[in-house]
Amino acid sequence: MSKIVVCYKWVVDEADIRIDVSSVDTTKARRKISDYDRNAIEAGVQAASSVNGKAVGLTFGTSAARQSIKDALSRGLEEGFYVNAEEAATADGTVTAKALAAAVNKINDVKMVICAEGASDTFARQTAPRIGAILDWPVITSVCKMEFSGNKLTAVRKMDDCQETVTAELPLVVAVLPEINAAPIPGLRAVMAAGKKTVTEFKSEELKIDFAPKARITGLKGYVMSRKNIVFDEGDAGEKVSQLVTALKKEGVL
Amino acid sequence: MAGIYVYSDKKEFVPELISLAVAAGKPAFVITYSQETAREIIGYGAEKIYVLKGESVLAENYAKATAEFLQSEAADLFVVGATPRGRDIAARVAGYLDCAMVSDITTIKCTGEVIETERSIYGGAVVQTEILDGFSVVTIPAGKFEATAFRATSGSTDEIETISVKADTRVSVVSRVPISKDGVNLKDAEKVVCIGLGMDKEEDIQMARELARIIGAEIACTRGIAEENHWLPVSSVIGISGAVIKAKLYLGMGVSGQIQHVYGIREAKIIVAVDSNKNAPIFKAADYGIVGDMYEIVPLLTAALK
Numbered sequence: 001m002s003k004i005v006v007c008y009k010w011v012v013d014e015a016d017i018r019i020d021v022s023s024v025d026t027t028k029a030r031r032k033i034s035d036y037d038r039n040a041i042e043a044g045v046q047a048a049s050s051v052n053g054k055a056v057g058l059t060f061g062t063s064a065a066r067q068s069i070k071d072a073l074s075r076g077l078e079e080g081f082y083v084n085a086e087e088a089a090t091a092d093g094t095v096t097a098k099a100l101a102a103a104v105n106k107i108n109d110v111k112m113v114i115c116a117e118g119a120s121d122t123f124a125r126q127t128a129p130r131i132g133a134i135l136d137w138p139v140i141t142s143v144c145k146m147e148f149s150g151n152k153l154t155a156v157r158k159m160d161d162c163q164e165t166v167t168a169e170l171p172l173v174v175a176v177l178p179e180i181n182a183a184p185i186p187g188l189r190a191v192m193a194a195g196k197k198t199v200t201e202f203k204s205e206e207l208k209i210d211f212a213p214k215a216r217i218t219g220l221k222g223y224v225m226s227r228k229n230i231v232f233d234e235g236d237a238g239e240k241v242s243q244l245v246t247a248l249k250k251e252g253v254l
Numbered sequence: 255m256a257g258i259y260v261y262s263d264k265k266e267f268v269p270e271l272i273s274l275a276v277a278a279g280k281p282a283f284v285i286t287y288s289q290e291t292a293r294e295i296i297g298y299g300a301e302k303i304y305v306l307k308g309e310s311v312l313a314e315n316y317a318k319a320t321a322e323f324l325q326s327e328a329a330d331l332f333v334v335g336a337t338p339r340g341r342d343i344a345a346r347v348a349g350y351l352d353c354a355m356v357s358d359i360t361t362i363k364c365t366g367e368v369i370e371t372e373r374s375i376y377g378g379a380v381v382q383t384e385i386l387d388g389f390s391v392v393t394i395p396a397g398k399f400e401a402t403a404f405r406a407t408s409g410s411t412d413e414i415e416t417i418s419v420k421a422d423t424r425v426s427v428v429s430r431v432p433i434s435k436d437g438v439n440l441k442d443a444e445k446v447v448c449i450g451l452g453m454d455k456e457e458d459i460q461m462a463r464e465l466a467r468i469i470g471a472e473i474a475c476t477r478g479i480a481e482e483n484h485w486l487p488v489s490s491v492i493g494i495s496g497a498v499i500k501a502k503l504y505l506g507m508g509v510s511g512q513i514q515h516v517y518g519i520r521e522a523k524i525i526v527a528v529d530s531n532k533n534a535p536i537f538k539a540a541d542y543g544i545v546g547d548m549y550e551i552v553p554l555l556t557a558a559l560k
Contacts, residue, residue, distance in 0.1 A: 014376040014513055024380050036495075092384075093348065093355050120514070122375050123494055124357040126345040133317065133349025138424040141314075141342040154428065158488075159338045165428040166312070172424075178495065179481050179488050214354035214390070219383035223374065225520050231537055233545035240544045241554040244526065247542050253445075253503040253524045254469060254559065 002053045002111040006044035006077060007100050007131070008037035010061050010068035011121040019222035031064065033071055036116035038183035043146065043176045044114045045076035050148040051170075053111055054078050060099040061088045073194035074186040080197060081107060085204035087211035094214045097130030102207040104135065112153075113173040117142060128175035138168045141175040256328050257281035257301065261320070261343065262335030263313050265291045269298040269401035271333050271394065278364040280330060285323070287316050292414045298401075303414045308421030313339055317346035319419035325351060329389060331369065336393035348391040355391040356384055362392060377494050378517030438472055438489055440497035445471035445505075446522070448492055449485075450515075451478045452508020452529055452548060456485045461549070462507060465556045471505070476515050492518035507548040511536025528552065 016029035033041075041057065048055035057077040059065055062085070069080045083103050087095065104110055113135075115128040125141075132139030144163075145156035157164045158177060186194075204211065230247065232240040248254050258275035260282060262268050268284055268291075275282030281301040286292050292303045306316050306323060324332055324347065334344040336358050348355035360381070361372040369386040440446060447466040449459060459473070466473050475486045477493055492499055494517040504522040508529060509515065516539045519525055527540040528548045537543045544551050 012376070014379060017376055017379060019379055093345070093357075094352060097349055098352070118495075120377070123377075124355075125341050126348065126355055126357060129317075129342050129345035130349035130355075133321075133346045134352075136318075138422070139314070139342065139346060140425060142338045157338070158433075162430045162432050164430050166425050167428055168425040178477075182482060214352075214387050215356055215384045216387070217382055218370070218385050219381075221381050221383075223379055223381055225516075225539060227525060227539060228541040229538065229543075230541065231532070231543040231545060233532060233543075237546055237550045237554055240546060241551060241558055244542055244544055244555065245558050248503070248524070248526070251524050251541075 002051070002109045003107060004044050004048045004051070004053050004055045004112045004114060005058050005081070005104055005107060005110050006037075006041050006055060007058050007113065007115045007127065008041060008068070008072055009034045009119045009121070010059060010065040011119060014121065021222055021224050024220045024222055031068070033068055034116065035120040036118060036178045038075065039178045039181055040114050040116040040176050041072060041075045041077060042181045042183040046181065047112065047114065047146060047148065051111065056081060056107070058100060058103055058107070059083070060085065060091070060096055060103070062086050069199055070191075070194045073197045073199075074191040075183070076186075076190070078197060080199040081202070082199060083202045083204070083207065085207075085211070087204055090213055091211070092213035092215040093124055093126040093130060095209075095211055097127055097134055098209045099204075099207055099211075100127065101131045101134040102209050103202055104131070106202060106206070111170045113137075115173070115175050117175045117177050125175070128173050132173035135173070138172040139174070140166055140168065140172065143174050143176045144180050146174070146176075146180070255281070255283070255301075256330050257283055258331045258333055259283045259285055259324055259327070259329045260300075260333045261285045261340065263337055263339040264335055264396070265294055267335040267337075267396050268295050270396065270399045271335060272299050273399045273401055274333055274362065274394065277399070278362070280364065283327075283329075285320060287313050289416070296413055300413065305414060305416040306419045307416050308419045310421035310423050312425060312427050314342050314346070315421040315423060315425060316419065317343045318350055318422055321347045321350035323417065323419070324389070331364070331389070332391045334391065334393045336395045341393050344391050344393045351389065353389050353391060354386040355393075356386065357393050358395055359392050360398065374517070377513035378520065379513045433489070438474075440472055440474050440490070440492060440499050443472040443499060443501050445469055445503045446474050446492070446499055446501045447471045448474040448476070448504065448506045448509055448519075449479055450476045450506060450509030451483075452510070453479070456483070458549075459485060461552050461556075465505070465552055465559070468556055468559050469503075471503070474499070476509055476512075494518065506536055506540075507552055509536050510534045511539050528555075
């Protein structure tokens with residue numbers, strides 16, 4: 001059965017990052033499937049049912065990403081593929097796309113690759129078009145709706161000034177916007193079933209790609225927003241409101 | 255020829271990109287897929303304007319041809335306006351040429367052969383600095399660089415060179431429908447009233463609308479209100495995946511202040527938050543806050559401002 005490969009990323013939960021001006025500490029942060037990838041997974045599951053194919057998940061990550069697979073499979077993917085590579089820790093957009101494209105080439109009978117438009121940590125929005133270029137497949141980005149007819153996809157793209165409907169034959173790569181669907185929260189039964197699904201692991205050396213990043217990170221610093229942080233929490237509602245109104249009038253913003 | 259090559263599907267954005275190249279002390283070359291655009295860009299300081307001409311109306315279909323052209327010219331850097339189309343083309347060029355790319359940069363420094371960039375990650379909470387090796391691609395959001403002043407020229411067209419290329423025609427356009435903006439232009443709004451998931455029912459938006467009407471503000475929302483609850487259109491979303499506002503006044507009600515949302519408001523002059531949870535992160539991002547029930551506070555505020 002032909003496969004629809006959904007790429008997802010296991011990311012740091014940004015709510016748990018400890019930040020000050022000079023340091024960024026992610027060591028204590030929980031991890032999660034990138035928010036927008038949950039919509040990409042759901043889009044893959046829906047697309048698979050339209051084309052009578054099988055939706056499978058693919059991730060490229062360090063050994064820490066292993067724990068993501070069950071979560072991804074509980075969201076309706078039928079099979080998991082995992083590139084387990086410590087090189088993922090230093091990967092830039094070049095390396096990530098090459099690793100994912102090389103893995104797609106190792107999976108049989110792939111009809112389509114689906115990515116989210118961007119990941120919730122870096123939001124660089126490079127992966128889908130890069131994979132398309134590496135595979136030399138057609139690419140459709142900013143997709144908010146998909147319809148299949150035989151081997152043909154008609155997709156609606158949300159651009160900054162228009163909605164553009166385009167069409168192309170499979171195989172192809174798409175990047176979907178989060179608004180394409182409402183990703184359901186997996187139920188207990190789906191979570192239980194996820195543990196029984198097949199997972200294939202690729203080691204970095206099997207991919208035969210260059211893992212050297214072309215963009216090297218040389219610094220990370222917290223963005224510091226300087227705000228007044230005046231909170232009115234004393235007194236009754238009327239007093240708080242009048243204090244606020246006085247302050248806003250003084251600021252000249254009303 | 256070596257130099258900085260620039261592209262944007264929004265022609266009004268091209269002069270800003272040329273400015274970047276000029277500031278870096280490199281010759282600027284413009285790439286476009288339209289003869290008409292080429293003529294309108296004359297006089298903004300580019301060394302030359304290249305029209306890559308082929309059989310497709312879809313700019314993205316020239317990504318591979320653009321990559322081949324940049325390679326044949328031994329370009330140093332490809333700078334692209336960060337629109338949905340621009341980002342797509344930029345990343346495909348980077349994919350075809352297996353080169354570094356940094357998206358949505360906030361600063362760029364070119365020292366000799368070394369390119370250093372900064373951009374925001376983790377929903378804007380962190381600034382990441384990167385050094386790029388070799389030919390690279392960057393995308394830039396509008397408004398980061400001042401546009402070059404229009405240099406009056408004799409209007410000659412000798413700066414334009416048209417090159418025939420093969421477009422990739424596997425994706426074809428069926429239709430284009432302009433997006434109706436629902437009268438909302440959050441980017442340029444002077445005041446914004448924003449609702450978050452602290453709001454209980456869709457009907458309660460009326461309360462926000464009433465306040466917005468009194469102070470002359472636009473209505474906006476967090477991602478959850480538009481994408482999960484479908485109470486307002488996606489065009490009303492403020493945040494990293496929505497609008498970034500520069501309003502004089504932002505007033506959030508029931509907005510918890512996740513960093514993806516805060517990214518969209520941090521250029522506002524004054525940020526006001528009303529929320530019942532005194533530990534909500536929005537208060538750290540706000541100038542003024544009221545800890546309290548918005549159903550009590552907002553009507554009082556509306557009445558006080560009438």
